[in-house]
Amino acid sequence: MLLDTENSAKRPSRMTARHIEYAIVAALAALTLVLLFVMGVFSHAVAETNDGKPQRLAGYVRPNDMGTGALLFPSKEPGSFVEAPRLATDVVIDVNGPIIRTRVTQRFQNPSKGWVEGTYVFPLPENSAVDTLKMQIGDRFIEGEIKAREEARKVYEEAKAEGKKTALLEQQRPNIFTNQVANIGPGETIVVQIEYQSSVHQSGGEFSLRFPMVVAPRYNPDPIIQTVDLDPKSGYAVNDPVPDRDKIAAPVLDPAENARINPVTLTVNLNAGFPLGTVTSPFHQTDMQTVDDMARTISLKGGSVPADKDFALSWNAIAGKTPNAGLFRETQGGKTYLLGFVTPPAGSAVTETPAKREVIFVIDNSGSMAGPSIEQARDSLALAISKLKAEDKFNVVRFDDTMEVHFPTLVQATPDKREDAIAFVRGLTADGGTEMLPALEAALRTQGPVEPGALRQVVFLTDGAIGNEAQLFEEISKNRGEARVFTVGIGSAPNTHFMTKAAEIGRGTFTLIGSEDQVAARMGELFAKLENPVMTDIAADFDGANARDITPNPMPDLYRGEPVVLTAQLDGATPAGKLQITGKTGNQPWRIEMDVAKASEGQGIAKLWARRKIDDLEANAYAVNDQAALDKQIETVALANHLVSRVTSLVAVDVTPSRPTGEPVVSTDLPLNLPEGWDFEKVFGEKPQQAMPEGERKASLERSEQQAMMVADRMAAAPTARAASVIADAGKQVDLPQTATLADRHILIGLLLLAFALMAATTFSLWRWQLRGLALEASDRV
Amino acid sequence: MSDKPGNQENQDKEGRAGFLARLTALETIVLAGILLIALAGLMLVGKGFYMKAKAEVSQVLLKRSFEAQLQGETNVKPWPWADFSTEAEITAPRIGKTAVVLSGASGEALAFGPARLANTPAPGEPGTSVIAAHRDTHFRWLKDVKPGDLLVVTRNDGTNLTFRAGSSRIARWDQSGINANAPGRNLVLATCWPFDAAEQGPLRYIMNAELVADADPSTLAAQGESGKLPVKSF
Incomplete structure (x- = not known):
């Protein structure tokens, strides 16, 4: 009802x-x-x-940004630095066959009214061996001596405390070194001269060298667009860093201006060792003189100094004379040092269809990967899987404190299998401990035998936060078999030591991905290597000569266009015998022989050998239980060859005062008694722009004065020892992690939702x- | 209406659905929507409190593991699947706060406790040691630390170290200006800034502290060799 x-x-x-x-x-x-x-x-x-x-403050630089040699002073902004006015730069590059000797002399000025400590930074080409440091600070000449690292630092700190002029050149990483210079007086001039040894880069018949010249990104913002940079959160505004902006000259980056303020003279004495074809400098105008058919002298045309390009020089042989092999030697201390290079025949391997690949991806999803790291790892891996070809085979292994192999065995990379694997990877979350060994074993041992003609590749994505490195290295070296191990380092502070070594032992390469936006580019480089190996199983040995050390050892695989470059130490001053290099392109063996006695003379080979020897010692560190003994070995090699290394530094000590004490010092004076063997004239003496009209010259003088004032204005008021050492290794500035949880926000939004639901329900x-x-x-x- | 059950035999059979059955389709959807929103709200609140609870509760386990380490046990892990180990304990005596510090401030370690950045030296070693923690949990008290306050760090090898808090500043995370190899034995405590913001931002609050060489004897008395710094070959 x-x-x-x-x-x-x-x-x-x-x-x-x-x-x-x-x-x-x-x-x-x-x-x-x-x-x-x-x-x-x-x-x-x-x-x-x-x-x-926030925009980087104008005029300030950071050591990591430096693209050319510069002397930095700590600025008023913590973590930022100002560049000392560079008054002149002279570069002499001697090329003898495959060996390059570079001497850089630069003159700087301390524009401030205080005693300061500065840091000289200079980006070095890969694998350069630094052996000489000479400096002039004010009226004192000091020369670097090689010492054990700790001892050198002690000497430096003591000299600094006593108010003496001193400099310390340390290796931070294999191609990053810093040079601290203490007790630079007000208005004093500093001249730095460094020398290093490196080898000519070869690729596809082209020989080249590169000298860093890029001026760091540093500019004065245009006053018209200058706005007060208010931080939205704090309400702070960053002060206009340059109060008397209107007095300041044009942006330093203007190449013409740069050339006037920082005159650079550069000379290359090229002695190729073969009949030269074309010699080109792609970015700079040069004057070239022909010495003979094998040699040229190249110098920069006055004023031609683009500040945004490194100096590069490339040369090749006249048609048909391109050397595909070369052997050079140097005798030092009763021993012979050899440098050999061979470019494998390109044709057959390159035109052949790429070999089939068997790829095992190993991804670390332990707790330490939580946050952006796992995202980068997932993205990188998904990209890698999507790049596989249908004829390739693959598998995916993930591990934290547990482990999971996605497919029971290697599977053909058909589109649906790839989709399946990508979905698996996308679903990974980071949690738990890091037990890497079982995963590594699974990847190296349980994936069945390698199919004939196929390439087995293990790609390992991790941050390497592990404690049992030695065990893992052993596993790789024992069970790698035919496989190549490629490591991909993920996150802001991955254990690069572990991953570099793991890749070396696994005869693969190490790829570092520091942030999300590097994923595509860096993985692309890796794919190129994964897909196009040219020659594998390369070995070198001597027949008849007593070779003690051949480096690198083991020889890495070669990729397209690369030559084999090896150095060796032989007993005796006049060795005989034959050098044999063997390898494999696909299934086809390859072999070449060279007569040691016919090697031509070269200089600096001993240093190159020593540098590579040190690299090898470092690479095999995992096999040595006694770290102290290893350090001792490296120290011995480095000291014998006057090289800067991880365990040795150059510390500069006062050699001779250039003037008797008591004599007044005028910084513009030419130095008098240069110590013997010193060659600083180039950076003093006549300035290249002397020929310019009076008015222009005056203007240019004014400009450099203004620049000096500007720098002085921005320098920290009283640079302390602490501030100075901040720059010494500011390359290692600590990045701070995210330290806010979303807990409060979750609770807030949750309460809002609840309130809403309550209201709606009512x-x-x-x-x-x-x-x-x-x-x-x-x-x-x- | 449900107070008249006698008249609704067919609906009674469906039991709980009885109430819903009398709603129109639109009403059902509206109600379901409200319920969903309420559920999402509850989950978010729960998640937020879970994160806070995790931070608090884990400290108890961490404390236990740290004490085991002090007893000389090696290779102790707070729980079997933990991806980190305890490394030190930091105390701010004036405000009576303490927290166990973990190794390696990567990934999820910070959810459980303050952590020392792996690329900085241990507290008391030459250089600058950096300990970071969340502003809304373990380092909620960092804003109360004033210049001159003492901070006591007990390392897992039993060494007691006293640091004196100095200046503090605010910097972007990637422009911290902190040098891990600076001279002296320094400690930096870092957390997010501003303290009471609800979102994650790029700014960090950085508190500098320096090792007090001649620390208050009572702090170091427990040590056999009081006042002796852990000197590494230098």
């Missing part, structure tokens, strides 16, 4: 109910919008704070109540 009445009662109220329904729907929609908006504002705020990176029940009232009313009427 009641049911009937209710139904009948509903009919008259239907119109009202409709209205209420619409109202509720509208209210709900509005609330949802508000909610979305609130959440949107949150995420927008985050995006903004991430993008709103509205809803009110509405129902109203309906019931209407129904009752209707039934009463009945």
Whole structure:
């Protein structure tokens, strides 16, 4: 009965109910919008704070950005530095066959009114051997001596404390070194001369060298677009760093201006060792003189110094005379040092269809990978899987403190298998401990035998946060078999030591991915190597000569266009015998022989050998239990060859005062008695722009004066020893991790949602109540 | 309406669905929507509190593991699947706060406790040791540390070290200006800034502290060789 009445009662109220329904729907929609908006504002705020990176302050530089030799002083901004005015630079590059000797002499000025400590930074080409440091600070000449690292630092700190002029050149990483210079007087001039040895780069018949000349990104913002940079959160504004902006000259980056302020003279004495074809300098205008058919002297045309390009020089042989092999030797201390290079025949391997690949991907999803690391790892791996070809085979292994092999065995990389694996990878989350060994074993041992003609590759993505390195190295060296192990380092501070060594032992390469935006580029480089190996199983040995050390050992695989470059130490001053190099392109063996006695003379080979020997010692560190003994070995090699290394530094000690004490020092004077064997004239003496008209010369002088004032203005008021050492290894500036959880935000949004739900529920029940009232009313009427 | 069950036999059969059955389709959807929103809200609140609880509770386990380490046990892990180990304990005596410090501030370690950045030396070694923690959990008290306050660090080898807090500053995470190899034996405590913000930002609060060589004897008395610094070959 009641049911009937209710139904009948509903009919008259239907119109009202409709209205209420619409109202509720509208209210709900509005609330949802508000909610979305609130959440949107949150995420927008985050995006903004991430993008709103404050512009780097004008005129300040950071050591990592330096593209050419520079002397840095700590500035008023913590972590930032100002460049000392560079008054002159002279570069002499001697090329003898495959060996390059570079001597860089630069003159700087301390523009401030205080005693300061500066840091000289100079980016070096890969695998350069630094052996000489000479400096002139004010009226003192000091020369670097090679010493054990700790001893050198002690000498430096003592001399510094005593107020003596001193300099310390340390290796931070294999191609990054810093040179601290203490006690530079007010207005004093500093001349730095360094020398290093490196080898000519060869690729596809082209020989080349590169000298760093890029001026660091450093500019004065245009006053018109200058705005006060208000931080949205703190409300702080960054002060205009240059108060007397209107007095400042044009941006330093203007190449013509740069050439006037920082005159550079550069000479290359090229002695190729073969009849030269074309010699080109792609970025700079040069004057070239022909000495004979094998030699040229190249110098920079005055004023031609683009500040945004490194100096590069490339040369090749006249047609048909391109050397595909070469052997050079140097005799030192009763021993013979050899440098040999061979370019394997390119044709056959390159035109052949690439070999089939069997790839096992190993991904670390332990707790230490949580956050951006696992995202980068997932992206990199998904990209790698998607690049596989249908004829390739692959498998995926993931590990934390547990381990999972995705496919039971290697599977053909068909589109659906790839999709399947990518979905698996995308679903990984980072949690748990790091037990790498079982995963490595699974990748190296349980994937079945390698198919004939196929390439077995293990790609390992991890941050390397592990403690049992030695065990892992052993596993790789024992069980790698035919496989190549490629490591991909993920995250902001991966254990590069572990991954570099693991790749070396596994005869693969190490790829470092530091941030999300590097994934595509770096993985692309890796794919190129994974897909196009040219020659494998390269070995060298001597037949008849007593070779003690051949480096590198073992020989790495070769990729397209690369030559084999090896150095060796032989007993005796006049060795005889034959050098044999063997290898394999695909399934085809390859072999070459060279007569040691016919090697031509070269200089600096001993140093190159020593540098590579040190690299090898470092690479085999995992096999040596006694770290101290290894350090001792490296120290012995480095000291014998006067090389800067991880365990040895050059410390500069006062050699001779250039003037008797008491004589007044005027910084513009030419130095008098240069110590014997020193050659600094080039950076003093006549300036190249002397020929310019009087007015222009005056203007240029004024400009460099202004520049000096500008630098002095930005230098820290009283640079302390601490501030100076900040730059010494500012390359290692510590990045701070994210230290805010989203807990508060979660709770806040959660409460908002709850409040909303409560409100909606109230509205809803009110509405129902109203309906019931209407129904009752209707039934009463009945 | 449900107070009149006698009249609704068919609906009674469906039990709980009875109430829902009398709603129109639209009403059901609205109700479901409200329920979903309430559920999402609850989950978010729960997640937030879970993160906070995890931070608090794990400290108890960490404390236990740290004490085991002090007893000389090696290779202790707070729990079997942990990806880190305890390394030190930091105390701010004036404000009475303490926390166990973990090794390696990567990934999830920071969810459980303050952690020393792996690329900086241990506290008390030459250089600058950096310990970071979340501003809304373990380093909530960092804003209360004033210049001149003492900070006591107990390392897992039993060494007690006293640091004196110095200046503090604010910097971007990638422009910290902190040099791990700076001269002296320094400690840097870092957390996110501003302290009460709800979102993750790029700014960090950096508190510098320096080792007090002649520390208060009472702090170091427990040590056999009081006042002796852990000197590495230098």
